[in-house]
Amino acid sequence: MEFPAKLIMRKSRLRIKGNDRFLMMLCRDVRRRWMQYGENRKLPKGKCNRCKKREGIEIDHVIPVGSRPQECWDIIFYINRMLYHECQRLCHQCHQIKTKKDKK
DSSP: OOOOHHHHHHHHHTOOOHHHHHHHHHHHHHHHHHHHHSGGGGTTSSOOTTTOOOSSEEEEESSOOOSOOSSGGGHHHHHHHHHHSOEEEEEHHHHHHHHHHHHO
8 A cells, every 4th residue: 555645744744762762741731630630620620711701711831831942951840830830711712812822
């Protein structure tokens, strides 16, 4: 069976090795543990802090956590931002709007 060239190229870009792979897996685990065991997991019950809707509530960091670190020594700052910064309740639409605004 022959794969199309586009599929082969896509698979080759996904190979992450060494330090980058370690950081990616570590950041993913920190985020998962925070969602599972963090005190902020109690936040989704209630209403959106902006539009007061009760459906589709998500947890949002008031100060954005940012992208995953690119160097090993940056992981400490990433973990501190993830675990110790204040969170809020936002509906899905408000969360998307805030995320787009924060990325600019």
